[in-house]
Amino acid sequence: MLALNNIEVIYNDVILVLKGMSMQVGEGQIVALLGSNGAGKSTTLKAVSGLLKPEDGAVTDGEILFLGQRIDRLDAADIVRRGVFQVMEGRRVFEHLTVEENLRAGAYTQRDARRQTQDLELVYGYFPRLLERRQQTAGYLSGGEQQMLAIGRAMMAHPRLMMLDEPSLGLAPLLVEEIFRIIRRINQEQKTTILLVEQNARLALAVADYAYIMENGRIVLEGAPAQLQENADVREFYLGLTDVGTRKSYRDVKHYKRRKRWLS
Amino acid sequence: MALFLQLTLTGLTNGMLYALIALGIVLIFKSSDVINFAQGEFLLIGAYAMFWAVGQVGLPWPVGILITLAVAVLAGVLVERLVLRPLIGEPIISVIMVTIGLSSLIRAIISLFFGTASQPFPNFIPRTPVAFGPAVVPADRLWALGLAVALLALFILFFRRTNEGIAMRAVADDQQAALSMGISIQRVFAIAWAIAAVVAAIAGVLVANIVGVSGDVSRIGLRVFPVVILGGLDSIPGAIVGGVIIGLLETYSGGYLKPGLEQVVPFVALILILMVKPYGLFGQTRIERV
Numbered sequence: 001m002l003a004l005n006n007i008e009v010i011y012n013d014v015i016l017v018l019k020g021m022s023m024q025v026g027e028g029q030i031v032a033l034l035g036s037n038g039a040g041k042s043t044t045l046k047a048v049s050g051l052l053k054p055e056d057g058a059v060t061d062g063e064i065l066f067l068g069q070r071i072d073r074l075d076a077a078d079i080v081r082r083g084v085f086q087v088m089e090g091r092r093v094f095e096h097l098t099v100e101e102n103l104r105a106g107a108y109t110q111r112d113a114r115r116q117t118q119d120l121e122l123v124y125g126y127f128p129r130l131l132e133r134r135q136q137t138a139g140y141l142s143g144g145e146q147q148m149l150a151i152g153r154a155m156m157a158h159p160r161l162m163m164l165d166e167p168s169l170g171l172a173p174l175l176v177e178e179i180f181r182i183i184r185r186i187n188q189e190q191k192t193t194i195l196l197v198e199q200n201a202r203l204a205l206a207v208a209d210y211a212y213i214m215e216n217g218r219i220v221l222e223g224a225p226a227q228l229q230e231n232a233d234v235r236e237f238y239l240g241l242t243d244v245g246t247r248k249s250y251r252d253v254k255h256y257k258r259r260k261r262w263l264s
Numbered sequence: 265m266a267l268f269l270q271l272t273l274t275g276l277t278n279g280m281l282y283a284l285i286a287l288g289i290v291l292i293f294k295s296s297d298v299i300n301f302a303q304g305e306f307l308l309i310g311a312y313a314m315f316w317a318v319g320q321v322g323l324p325w326p327v328g329i330l331i332t333l334a335v336a337v338l339a340g341v342l343v344e345r346l347v348l349r350p351l352i353g354e355p356i357i358s359v360i361m362v363t364i365g366l367s368s369l370i371r372a373i374i375s376l377f378f379g380t381a382s383q384p385f386p387n388f389i390p391r392t393p394v395a396f397g398p399a400v401v402p403a404d405r406l407w408a409l410g411l412a413v414a415l416l417a418l419f420i421l422f423f424r425r426t427n428e429g430i431a432m433r434a435v436a437d438d439q440q441a442a443l444s445m446g447i448s449i450q451r452v453f454a455i456a457w458a459i460a461a462v463v464a465a466i467a468g469v470l471v472a473n474i475v476g477v478s479g480d481v482s483r484i485g486l487r488v489f490p491v492v493i494l495g496g497l498d499s500i501p502g503a504i505v506g507g508v509i510i511g512l513l514e515t516y517s518g519g520y521l522k523p524g525l526e527q528v529v530p531f532v533a534l535i536l537i538l539m540v541k542p543y544g545l546f547g548q549t550r551i552e553r554v
Contacts, residue, residue: 054440080446092441094434096548105434108427109446157445 001027001193002048002084002161007062007072009040009047009217011055017043018217021062025161030187030194032204032225034238035214041197042089044214045163048195049086050076066161081109085159089166089197091146095139099130099149102138106153116156123152126182144175151179155186162186163195168203176200180207201238205229213238266398271515273396277405279511280412284467285484286491286503287419288460294436294498295456297356298348301363303464304485305370309339310465311385311472311481312374318386319477325388332465340461344454371479382478389473408470415463416504423500432456436498490534496547505545509533 002025009018018040025031035041046052047059048066053075064072071079094102103123107116124131127148133141138149147167154162164183168176184207187194198204205211205225213221213234221231228234235241285303292300313335317328347366351359389404423429434442435452443449464485471481491510495502510530518526537545 049444051440051444054443076443077446077448080444086444088441088444092438092444094437094441096437097430097433101430101433104427104430105442105447106445108431111427153445 001025001067002195003065004044004048005063005065007047007064008060009043009052009057010060011052011057016217017057018047021214021218023212023219023222025193025195026210027193028187028191029209030184030196030207032196032198032208032211033214034198034201034204034211036199039214040217041214042165043217045086045165045195045197047072048079049084049163050074050079051086051088077109080157080159083158083160084163085154085157085161086163087150087154087165087167090169091143091150093138093141093146093149093153095137097138098135099138099141100134102149102153103130103156106156109157119156119158123155126155126186127152144171144179147171147175147179148182151182151186155190155192159192161193161195163197165197166199167196168198168200176203183207201234267519269397269399270401271519272512273399273401274405275512275515276508277401277409277511278514279508280409280416280504281467281470281484281507282488282491282511283504283507284412284415284463285488286495286507287416287500288463289488289492290495290498290500290503291432291456291460293492295432296348296359296453298359298363299497300460301360302343302367302370302485303460303488304482305367305374306336306339306461306464307468307471307485308370308374308479308482309461310336310468311477312378313465314469315378315383315385315472315477318388319383325386328388329469332469333462336461336465337458340458341454343461344457348453348457349450367482367485371482375479380479382476382480385472385477387473389470402474404470404473408474411466411470415466416500419459419463420500428455487530490530492544494534494537494544496544498548499544499546502544502546 004021004023007018007021008016010016021040021044023033033041033044043052043057046055046057048064048071052058059072063070066082066084071082071084094105097105100120103120104116107119110116110119129145130148130152133145138146141149151164151167167179167183171179180203183194183196186192196204196208205228208225211222211225211228212219213228221228221234229239285307288306289300289303292298310332313332314328317323317331318325323331343366347362348359351362389407391402391404393400394403394406423433431442431447432452432455434445434447435449439449468481471484475481491506492503494509495504495506513530513533514526517529518524
């Protein structure tokens with residue numbers, strides 16, 4: 001459904017962030033994109049959704065295909081209309097708008113008023129808490145509620161591919177689990193394909209059908225979650241495990257410098 | 265009592281006109297963080313478009329109004345496209361300086377075509393005095409009051425109810441997030457400038473109808489700045505309340521204290537209020553969750 005072929009992204013004409021980045025997202029899947037800070041995960045999403053331009057970034061090489069058509073030259077509004085919607089990192093709700101106005105802003109590309117009302121009900125079905133707070137100013141919601149609002153806002157646009165950038169950021173573990181459950185449900189019930197960027201590798205691997213691991217602007221490892229969980233490097237650097245169930249102590253880390261095998 | 269009523273009615277009509285003009289400034293500031301110093305000159309465009317269509321060409325006034333509105337929309341969109349769009353990404357202060365330059369430019373172009381002398385405006389709104397008990401108000405002022413109220417109500421509804429209005433507020437809140445919803449920021453800016461130009465043109469026609477058409481019409485644009493700062497630069501209700509407060513303060517201080525004082529008192533009140541509420545009466549303070 002979505003294919004990135006060898007793309008290269010440069011910021012400000014000089015800073016090379018992605019180089020030879022390739023990945024695929026199949027229809028109906030949940031695909032996780034993992035990686036440490038600064039690996040280029042968010043940049044990858046922005047390259048797909050066309051949000052690089054305001055940050056002076058550009059896709060300078062390679063191509064991005066969505067449903068077989070190139071989208072790397074389109075502007076953000078066109079890409080949303082084709083069914084790709086990015087839920088940005090840090091929730092980014094419209095703070096001075098009410099919950100319902102936020103949702104309606106998400107439906108900007110959907111002009112059918114009757115359908116909008118149905119969609120509102122659908123979103124409130126997934127997130128009953130938003131229904132309770134529909135007339136409240138979004139800026140005063142809790143972090144978890146804001147994340148729900150951000151996802152609900154994305155649903156209003158009827159995306160075929162929803163890209164979530166760190167939905168677990170700054171949320172309590174229980175809330176994170178709830179949000180991930182809902183993401184799973186949206187994927188299954190609404191048939192929305194999901195591309196999930198996460199730092200929380202354990203959670204992401206638990207829901208994903210397929211996962212990519214990214215470092216320094218390119219994919220270094222990919223595979224089904226079960227497969228990745230067996231990989232010694234993933235266990236060491238992403239899951240923090242050496243043997244099943246045992247945690248690594250800081251003492252060991254100090255004395256033992258292990259190098260990732262996929263680098264160099 | 266008669267004097268009080270008279271002053272109140274005059275102050276209210278002035279105030280609502282201020283509010284109407286302030287609405288344009290607020291809109292542009294809300295969506296793009298730019299303070300439009302050329303708002304007063306948009307009044308001129310409206311006043312002279314009407315003057316030209318009805319007074320010089322002799323078209324019937326409903327046609328004149330349509331032409332005026334069309335000219336205003338065109339002017340707003342043109343300014344956005346030719347002057348502001350190339351400046352996207354430049355520091356806000358340079359954009360603001362450009363609007364100051366723009367105000368001189370518009371005034372110069374208009375005096376090039378129409379001269380600088382004050383001319384009588386074709387009165388299409390009757391001026392017959394209407395008595396309110398002991399007070400007497402010319403009908404054109406009442407028209408101005410009614411129109412301003414209606415327009416302001418219309419815009420408040422527009423921002424609460426329509427998709428386009430919500431999109432405009434969304435852009436004001438977080439441009440990049442709005443972009444990610446598929447909202448076209450350029451379109452929103454163009455709409456903001458067009459609406460600002462239209463309300464200014466209508467206000468310009470109303471003002472010209474009251475005082476005659478000349479370059480002085482644009483001066484009211486400057487008197488509106490205390491209004492927007494008082495009400496809060498990003499608040500539409502603030503523009504209305506600020507407009508009424510300044511309008512009333514002007515007439516009361518001119519009528520009760522000393523004529524001429526009305527030029528000063530609004531600014532004194534402005535300073536006092538800003539000392540207590542630095543964002544203005546209704547200005548948005550930044551929401552911070554703790």
